[in-house]
Amino acid sequence: MTEAQEGAQATVLRLDGITKRFGQVLANDSVSLALKRGEVVALLGENGAGKTTLMHILFGHYAADAGRIEVFGEALPPGNPRAALDAGVGMVHQHFTLAENLSVLDNILLGTRPLWAPGLGRAAARARVVQLARDFGLAVVPEHRVGNLSVGEKQRVEILKALYRDARILILDEPTAVLTPQETEDLFATLRKMVAKGLSVVFISHKLHEVLAISNRVVVLRHGRLVGEVETARTDRAQLAGMMVGAEVRAPERRDSAPGVALLTLAAVSTADRGSAPGLKGADLELRAGQIVGLAGVSGNGQGALASLLAGLEAPIAGEMRLAGAAPRRWSPRAAMRAGIARIPEDRHATGTIADFTLTENAILESYARAPFSRRGWMDWRAARDFAARLIARYDVRCPGPETRIRLLSGGNMQKLILGRALEGAPRVILANQPVRGLDIGAIAFVHGQLLEARARGAAILLISEDLDEVMALSDVIHVIYEGRLSPVFARAEKSAAELGEWMAGGGFADGAHAA
Amino acid sequence: MAEILDILLSASFWAAVIRIASPLIFATMGELICERAGVLNLGIEGIMVAGAFAGWMAVYSGLGLWTGVAVAMGAGMLFGLLHGTLTVPFGLSQHVVGLGITLLATAVAYFAYRLALPRVTTPPRIEAFQPLPVPYLSDLPIVGPALFTQTPLTYLAFALVGVVSLVLYRTPLGLAVRAAGENPAAVESQGLSVTAIRMGAVMVGSGLMAVGGAFLTMSAFNSFFFEMVNGRGWICIALVVFGAWMPGKALLGAVLFGIFDAFQIRLQQTALGADIPYQVFLMLPFLLSILALVVMSRRAAVPAALMTPYSKGER
Numbered sequence: 161m162t163e164a165q166e167g168a169q170a171t172v173l174r175l176d177g178i179t180k181r182f183g184q185v186l187a188n189d190s191v192s193l194a195l196k197r198g199e200v201v202a203l204l205g206e207n208g209a210g211k212t213t214l215m216h217i218l219f220g221h222y223a224a225d226a227g228r229i230e231v232f233g234e235a236l237p238p239g240n241p242r243a244a245l246d247a248g249v250g251m252v253h254q255h256f257t258l259a260e261n262l263s264v265l266d267n268i269l270l271g272t273r274p275l276w277a278p279g280l281g282r283a284a285a286r287a288r289v290v291q292l293a294r295d296f297g298l299a300v301v302p303e304h305r306v307g308n309l310s311v312g313e314k315q316r317v318e319i320l321k322a323l324y325r326d327a328r329i330l331i332l333d334e335p336t337a338v339l340t341p342q343e344t345e346d347l348f349a350t351l352r353k354m355v356a357k358g359l360s361v362v363f364i365s366h367k368l369h370e371v372l373a374i375s376n377r378v379v380v381l382r383h384g385r386l387v388g389e390v391e392t393a394r395t396d397r398a399q400l401a402g403m404m405v406g407a408e409v410r411a412p413e414r415r416d417s418a419p420g421v422a423l424l425t426l427a428a429v430s431t432a433d434r435g436s437a438p439g440l441k442g443a444d445l446e447l448r449a450g451q452i453v454g455l456a457g458v459s460g461n462g463q464g465a466l467a468s469l470l471a472g473l474e475a476p477i478a479g480e481m482r483l484a485g486a487a488p489r490r491w492s493p494r495a496a497m498r499a500g501i502a503r504i505p506e507d508r509h510a511t512g513t514i515a516d517f518t519l520t521e522n523a524i525l526e527s528y529a530r531a532p533f534s535r536r537g538w539m540d541w542r543a544a545r546d547f548a549a550r551l552i553a554r555y556d557v558r559c560p561g562p563e564t565r566i567r568l569l570s571g572g573n574m575q576k577l578i579l580g581r582a583l584e585g586a587p588r589v590i591l592a593n594q595p596v597r598g599l600d601i602g603a604i605a606f607v608h609g610q611l612l613e614a615r616a617r618g619a620a621i622l623l624i625s626e627d628l629d630e631v632m633a634l635s636d637v638i639h640v641i642y643e644g645r646l647s648p649v650f651a652r653a654e655k656s657a658a659e660l661g662e663w664m665a666g667g668g669f670a671d672g673a674h675a676a
Numbered sequence: 677m678a679e680i681l682d683i684l685l686s687a688s689f690w691a692a693v694i695r696i697a698s699p700l701i702f703a704t705m706g707e708l709i710c711e712r713a714g715v716l717n718l719g720i721e722g723i724m725v726a727g728a729f730a731g732w733m734a735v736y737s738g739l740g741l742w743t744g745v746a747v748a749m750g751a752g753m754l755f756g757l758l759h760g761t762l763t764v765p766f767g768l769s770q771h772v773v774g775l776g777i778t779l780l781a782t783a784v785a786y787f788a789y790r791l792a793l794p795r796v797t798t799p800p801r802i803e804a805f806q807p808l809p810v811p812y813l814s815d816l817p818i819v820g821p822a823l824f825t826q827t828p829l830t831y832l833a834f835a836l837v838g839v840v841s842l843v844l845y846r847t848p849l850g851l852a853v854r855a856a857g858e859n860p861a862a863v864e865s866q867g868l869s870v871t872a873i874r875m876g877a878v879m880v881g882s883g884l885m886a887v888g889g890a891f892l893t894m895s896a897f898n899s900f901f902f903e904m905v906n907g908r909g910w911i912c913i914a915l916v917v918f919g920a921w922m923p924g925k926a927l928l929g930a931v932l933f934g935i936f937d938a939f940q941i942r943l944q945q946t947a948l949g950a951d952i953p954y955q956v957f958l959m960l961p962f963l964l965s966i967l968a969l970v971v972m973s974r975r976a977a978v979p980a981a982l983m984t985p986y987s988k989g990e991r
Contacts, residue, residue, distance in 0.1 A: 221864070221988070242867030257865040259858035261977060262851070270855050271866030273848040280848060321866070 169196040172360050173218075173249075173329055178227035180213055182568070184560040187213040189384045190227070195329065200351065200361040202375035202392070204368075206404055206600035208558065208570030210384035211364045212254065215331045219251045220244045231329065250322025254333040256314050260307035264300050264317050265289060268324050285324075292323050296350050312343040319350065330354065331362045336370055337598070348374050366404070366600045368397045380404055405602040414612055419636065420449030422485075423588050423620040424470070424501075429479035430644075431465045438644035439465045442479065445639065445646060447589055447620035452611065453649075454635025455624045458664055462644035463624050464506070467593045470622065471503050472496030484588075497526055502587035504578055506594045506624075508571065512578045515567035519559060520548040522566045523581055551580035556606065572603030579610055590614055590621045596630065608634060628657055628664075642666050683942045690822030692941070694830060697934035699724075699891040701833040703912040704919070704926045705840050706752075706884030711916055712844065713877030714857035714981040715763055718774025720885050721909030722781030723755050727886025729785035732893035732900040733792060735802045745829070745890055752886025753879045755781050760878035764871055767985030778909070786902060804898040805829055827895045829887075834927075836884070841923045853877055857979030860986035870986045885909070914965060917973050925972075932968060936961035 173195040180188040187210045195201050203211045217224045223239030230236065231247040244251075258267050269285055286302050293300055298316040306317060315335060322330050332351075336344045351361055351374060365371050371378055372392060380388040380403040388403040424447040431439035440462055447453055457463055468474040469481070472493035480487055483499045496503075505511040513522045524533045524544045532543040548562035555576045559569055566574060575595070582590065592611060596604040611634065615621055625631050631638060638655070640647040640663035647663050655663075662668060683689050703724055710717040717723075731748035735741055755777055762773045793800070805827035814824040844850035852873050856863050860870040888908075893900045911933060919926025940957040943949065949957070 219865075241864055245867040251865065253861075253865065255861075257859060257861040259855040259862045260980060261858045262855060266851055267855075267862065269848070270851055270862065271848075271868045275849045275852060275868075277848050279846060280851065 169199070171195065172197050172232055173362075174230040175214070175218065176228045176230070178214060178217055178224045178229070180210075180217055180222060180224050182213075183564075185568075186384050188217070188224070191381070191384070191386050193379055193386070195360050195362060197360055198355050198358050199377065200355055200363055200375045202371040202378045203362055203364045203381065204366065204371050204378050204400060204404055205381035206366055206570075206602050207572045207598075209381040209404075211381055212333055213384075214381070215251065215333060215362065215364060218244065219249060219331065245325055245327075248326060248328035249331065250319075250325060250327030250329070251331040252315065252318040252322065252333060252335060254335075254337065256318055258306045258314055258317060260305070262306060263302065264304050264306060264309070264320075265302035267306055267317055268302075268321050272325060289320060289324060292320060296323065296353050297346065298350060311338040312340070312346075315339070315343075315347070316350075323354075327359070329360045329362070331364070333364045334366075335363070336365065336367060344370070368400050368601075371400065372397065382406055401601055404600070414634065415616065417450050417616065419451040420618060422446050422448050423483070425482045426469075426476075427480045427482070429469070429476045429481055431469055431474050432477055433644075434465070436460075437464050438462045439477075440469065440646075441644040443644075443646045445622075446649075447622055449588070449618045449620050450615055451636045452615050452621045452623055452634050454631035454638040455622060455641055456628050456631045456638060456660055456664060457626070457641035459626050461641050463593070463641055465644065466622075466641065467506065467591060467624060470496065470501060470589070470591045471505075472501070500585075500588040502582035502585065502590045504575075504582050504590070504592045504595045506597070508574050508578055513566050513574060516565055518548075518563050519552065519557070519566055519569075519577060520544050520562045523548040523551055523562075523577060526581065527585070547584075551577060551584060555580035555610070572599045575599060575603065575607065579607055583610060583614055586617065586619075587614075588619060590619050591624075592621060593624045594626065595623070596625075596627075628660060632657065632660070640664055640668075642669050645669055679946045680943075683939065683946075685818070687818045687821040689938055689942060690818065691825065692938040693931065693934040694822060694826055695896060695934075696937050697930040698826075698830040698833045698895070699888040700908060700912055700915060700930040700933060701837060701927060702888030702891060703885045703909060704888075704915045704930055705836050705923060706881040706888065707912050708881075708916050708919070708921060708923060708926055709840065709853070709877050709884070710881035711982055712857045712921060712979055713853045713874045713881075714860065714979055714984065714986070715760070715874055715878050716770045716774060716983050717756075717759060717777075717878060717881060717885070718771060718913070719755055719759050719777030719781060719882065720774075720912055721905060721907070722778030722785075723752050723882050723885040724889030724892075724905045724909050726755060726781040726785045727752050727889030728893045728904060729789060729889075729900050730886065731890030732802060733788070735804075735894065736800060741803075741805055741894060744894055745887060748886045748890035748894075749883040752889075753883040755886075756879035756882025757875075759882060760875040763985065764874045764878065767987055770983050770985075789900065799899040799901045801899045802894070804893075805895040829891050829895045833891075837923050837927045844923065854979075857981055860981055860984075864986075864988060870988075874986075885912075888912070911965070914969055918965075918969050920973065920977060921979060929968070929972075933961060933965055936964045 171194050175191060175193040178188050178191045191214055205211045216222050218229060220239055220241040220243060228235060231249060234247065236247055237243045265282060265286055268289055269280055289302050298320055300313060300316050300320065306314060335347060339347060355361060363375055375392045378390050378392055378395065378400060379386060382404065426443050426445040428442045428444060430441055433439045437460060455463060465474065469476065472491055472495055475491045488495055488499065509515065524547060528534055533540055545562050551557065552559060552562060557573050557576045559573060595607050611621060623631065623634055636652055638650045640660060642664065647668060703720055707717055707720055727748040730751035731744040734744040734747040759773055759777050762768045763770045807825050808828050810824040814820045844854060852863060852868055856870055856873045863870050863873065889905060892904055897904060915926050915929040918929035940960040944954050944957045
């Protein structure tokens, strides 16, 4: 770098050859990165690419195994958040680090005064917080209890925490993952104000359009290595996506196929309401072999009830459910599994896996009591391990091995294991509830490809998604769900996105033709 | 009925209430500090025994009363150090460590007692704290003898509640303690050490528990004997829940328990006591406490990270 360039834009942060291992996983492999004053650098990469690890090293949550960090020209001691804070680095974590029992103001104040100071100086601090909130467009009420705030508000508190400590460099880890589109716009406005005041921002994301919208420069990580660095103005989605996953991404191919026999039918089925979540109201549905039925709808409109019904967690209170033509006698999760219904649950952390179990144990969660994993009441762990190893190989689960605790895996790899567990037994019916939520491009393409393969094999698939594009891209036929009611069945491409959107908002249901 | 009214209106009854509540207040404040920082300290029962012995032994061997209190506090803090080391940096199960500390501290106290006084059958008495009437206030009817003719340790117990409240809610230190019990990640990301805060809280808390124990030997019974703590530590665990982890409410709980206990003692001496076995009366305060606990702790806000060990950099 020449002296002239240096004067024009000072480098505020320099990471040099950062390397970090977790056991056998190389999370960061000699990553180097520089950030200039008043610049937004996007750190782009798939889940598990090492973005968060890199930033945790910068902030001092982890110490790097090798490498060096310089902030404003001074070396930063490793593994010490306090030093990072004092050097002017602030971090907004993906999982908020807020104490819910404290007020907004107290959360911001935490750790800002010497512990032995006689008082908190709340009045002066409050004035400063209010001023900062006004300057950067971060609407918060200092007295509110953090536990009662929305996710968007909590994020604003996190940003204020950093600003209150005079952060000059702000790291945002997947800040938009939890925000509505409007909140995302507000966040971007705040970031622009910060940059205008000379702050620098590292924006971690795997969403291409956001990266293109907010950053000056994009740095791409893949498998812990820095694979590319481009000016945002000189790149586009396709190039970034290519760098991120290592090859040009293409949508999985979808061949037309003739639907087969009905494997599962619902006739005027209703289920009980669960608190604020509506049950089904007289739903008619048919899942046929070799067909993907897409279920579009705004979240909380009875998708959960339908998924629970198919998974055996709930029984109809009215109407009739038939499996391959016969009504099941007793309906339970076990009966559903026996009937060949495979489930990809909506929340892979809460209901899909047990975090502290190994991959092997998670792989046989549904089948542990059957041969070959269990014989005469004794577990056969060798068979279980072999099975897990097979899933890992066939479904491209990136992990140190079958004995790894599953909590150490990224969301995408966790989902691949769940997918493998569900698909391995060649199920006749597949319930895929939000199968790609929170996944990156590569993993999404993989999951979709596997669902299409199952369809080609003759499985009947119910795809529940809040992403209308996903539903329209994969489905053979589409239903819209609204307040527990199902729309009539629409053929693929029969309705435009706008028309389906109207159904999702309740239009079309008003005619009463499908009312309960 | 008239008898019950007589009991409730007598100054000696209320003086007993306060006397019974005092050791509970010390130990409850200690437990509350530990739990607010995220550590359940089940060592409380044993630490109270150790404190009762240490304070008493110090005075018996010729040290001053206040030095005795300090010795008890120090003994408690040592057990706190052990508890904290095992549960905070090593992250061991707080239940197991706590019960272990209770067994250890109790056994160590009894053992030391036998070593020091191998041939004694009746425990020797010490010159304990004497009631210190507060000028003017102690002359008030009922309230005077009940509240203001107590020993200095009782006054200290009540003052402690105010101090704990002030520190918890009005100082950076208290803020850090409360945050450590709610979300340790918040503490770390603000540049503070979760380990240091939790260790400190457990040590100070354990020290206060020991002073609670010392109250029994130095301000109530004036000598040390086996089984004297008699489950008071466990009561304090419940009082923290009863008080919803708030010092003021916990104080209320301690006084309430004192009322139940003092009341049953006096009830035994009435006509009722002739007909009903005394064990029923002994049960009374515990039954009423459970009832009060059920009613009061319905919506208590448990520190979210209570009993969750924190290890830096864990995913």
